[in-house]
Amino acid sequence: MKILVVDDEEDVRVLFQQRFRREIRAGEFDFNFSGSGEEALSYLEGQDSQAVLILSDINMPGMSGLELLKQIRTKSPSAPPVVMMITAYGDQESHAQAMRLGANDFLTKPLDFAELKQKLKSSI
């Protein structure tokens, strides 16, 4: 399963690679990383529906995670992937906005990787 992680923090890549070491090794998950919303969109255009699950941070310079979600939900209706929003600010308003824009899930930092693993596996 192809999973696109969108976060402006570079070390997220290393973190995910290690956290999902076994799953990556087992070939369950295939992680790809984008540093910003724009990067993610261009990636999605290239891959086209290859990615089935997107994990995106909300707070990013430039295009925010919510903007990205909105773009995905409005511009690529053909292949609606699972989009999970991640934010450091677990406020009600962001949550509601994300859900309204069509997010599948809403996760707060710090991430509980065991729970994330469960959610990822269950959404396959």
Next chain:
Amino acid sequence: MKHFLVVFILLLSFQVQGQKKFSPLDSIPVYGYNLSNHWKWKTGDNLLWAKPDFDDSQWERMDISESIEEFPKLREAEIAWFRRPIQVTEALVNQTLSISVRQMGASEIYLDGKLVYKLGVVSKKAEVEKTLSEVDALPIVLADTNKHILAVRYSFSKSNFYYPGTNSSVFTLKIHDARTIGQFLEEQTNRSAGFLYFFTGIFLLFAILHFSFYASNRTRKVSLSLGINMLVLTLAFFLRSIESYQYNTSTREIFGLLSIIATYVGIFLINVSLYKYLNQKFGVIFYILAFLVLGGLLSYIFNWNLPYALDSWPAFLLLFVDFIRVSILADRRRDANAKVPIYSLIVVAACAAAGIIIIMIGGSVGTFNGGSSSIILSVGVLVIIIMFFSIPIGLSLSLVREYTRTHQALSKKLAEVEKLSAENLRHEQEKQQLLAAQNEILERQVSERTAELAQSLEDLKATQTQLIQSEKLASLGELTAGIAHEIQNPLNFVNNFSELSRELIEELQEERSKDKADRDEGLEEELLGDISQNLEKINHHGKRASSIVKGMLEHSRASSGKKEPTDINALADEYLRLAYHGIRAKDKSFNADFKTELEPNLPKVPVITQDFGRVLLNIINNAFYAIKDKTGKGQVIVKTSKIDDEIEIRISDNGTGIPEHVKAKIFQPFFTTKPTGQGTGLGLSLAYDIVSKGHGGSLEVETKEGEGTTFIIKLPYL
């Protein structure tokens, strides 16, 4: 009866008495016996005419005490003889009698054909003739009671001067008792000289007084007029008194004439003075009176006689009437001085009445030949004199009174002025005291207020310090959320990587606990590598968090004031992030684009990091605030560049821009566009101070409403 004044003077000198029938002298009164009648005369010169037995029955009778003007024949002949019998009774036989003579010309007196006395030098020839007008106390004795003949050889040459109106007699002979003549002459001289000098003195005094008044106040012409008036009257009396010492007839006549003129002029000048005194204009009446008085004078001098003596009295009567008229006119004009001449006129009337009564009494007592009648006559004359001069003297006294009044008024005024000035001074002093007191109060109030103001200033300074501190705290508050977020990320990494590392170590231990044959050396190496990498990550993120905390501490700490060379790019980037996250932390929906365009070769600039960081934070915060309503389309760009010896930091937004009227105020303390309680209004003000005063740089703003704003910081780096 030519003139009142002269008449009365004459009355004093010669008491006329009439005797109808010749009779021997029985007794001689104290004032003498006048031998003015029973004379016969003839012009020409013949010494035989002195003889007692000469028959003079053909001679003309005459009253030789008349004026020479009455004897044109004598005047023509220039020389003549007078004859008269003289006889005494038993009582006067061998008694020494005294003869007094008043005459115009020169004479020789013969008794019974024998020359007894020569009075002057008798001659028709002017150069020979010597007139002698007055001789007293020539002794003569009659030895029996027979009739004797008194003959007078008399000359009056044409060269002698006299004026036609003169009152001088041709020849007057008076007989006195030799024992009493001395006393009589003394009394008579005393009386006439005393009278003349008394008035001379009086009028001279008044003249001096009025001239003095005039000298002290030239504007009062009445003083000059009265002065002249008094001087002329002085002259009138003085000339009259001099006249009586003249023994030469011509000289005597000249003085007499001058005195008469002075008297007329003087009396007329009274009228002039009155006009002046009562501010009456010289009108037709005045000039008519002047003419009448002049006419009176001329008729006096030239002896023009009109019926009822109309040549003399009407002018003076009219003068009195005019006094009354002018006084009444002045009174109608409510002239304060109008009363004075009226009072004088009352005195005149009273004196006139008194004079008439006295003269009537005198008439009833006798024919002016008793001692008592002499006294009555003197009193009458005095009263009439008072009547005449009450007007000028009244005017004078009135003037004096007026001056006195003026003087008193002035004294009163002076006293008032002194009193007023004293009061004024007192008021002034009171005012001064009041001023001093008020000044004191004012100064005390000023010092109190100053103290209050100083206190207020202290309070303000304290408040300002507090405000600055609260501004710092506010900006710290703004930072806190951003910092928390900033710290959250590295802490998450630290936690994750440390957890991962523990798992990796467990896995490694698990691998190690296996038999040597089963152990995967490659995996072990990989795990160790990962652990090592993780530790590095932990370290990195730990340091990252630590540096954020350090920055936060630096920001909140009071300024150390020490400049250190600083990488402005790093500082700008850090605060851009902090600001963004700070806003994000407060407003979850906020989203905006931000980017840096940094000059890579930017030199390090000496700045007080926490101060300058605050400047950047403030301006960037404002930039984000300006784009908060642009829902994601807003952008903040921080751009650095190097221009000459300065570096330039441009913080741009594409927000609302600043209206022109606001732009002028944005650097003022306490100015804010934010809702109450959300901004201190000190941010940009402090930023301005920090850049300009603290770093010698400049802070400017470029803005266009609706398009955006750019703050430009320029800092010298050398």
